[in-house]
Amino acid sequence: MYTPAHFEAGPDAVQELLTRPGAANLVTITSGGLLATLLPFVYDPSVGEHGALHTHVARNNAQWSEPAIGESLMIVQGADAYISPSWYASKAEHGRVVPTWNYSTAHVYGRLVIHDDPAWIASQVRRLTNVNEAGFDHPWSVDDAPERYISGQLRAIVGLELVIARIEAKTKLSQNRSAADVDGVVAGLSARGATESAADVERARPVRA
Incomplete structure (x- = not known):
């Protein structure tokens, strides 16, 4: 994942992405090519060195029965939003601004394990339900x-x-903008009802001396 230093996700941001209720795209490489499915998941930190993501698929979905070749990938997506340059204070100062897109994401790589066991599946469904x-x-x-x-x-x-074997994560949340521009982004997102994105930008606001 291309991640400039100012958009690198810290441990707290990664934890937030993995533990907030949501879904992720599971991507596997099989002998027949790439397969992908959007799946709700829960994070279990007690598994292995880095934890595990637990989910389930329909029995008729070939992604579980087609053996994965090498690592599998789950793409976890946080809140995302269009950012208008009209929200930046710097637009009035010099006009050298363009639109962009804010987002948080984690690419979670690891070994895919199949559980065709009623007790495991029932436990996973209960945990997933309780979280959501x-x-x-x-x-x-x-x-x-x-x-x-x-x-x-x-x-x-x-x-x-x-x-989980490794995680690559990115939080592109206006950290490269001035404090006044960040204020404008938070206000603009809030006015459009994108409160989750606004809160993410506020949490990621750089601390400036």
């Missing part, structure tokens, strides 16, 4: 559905575990 339901006033639980129905749903999916 945590913010609801009345969170849904797997136990809210009939046991027989859930059993049938679990038989239709296969568990996947990406045991």
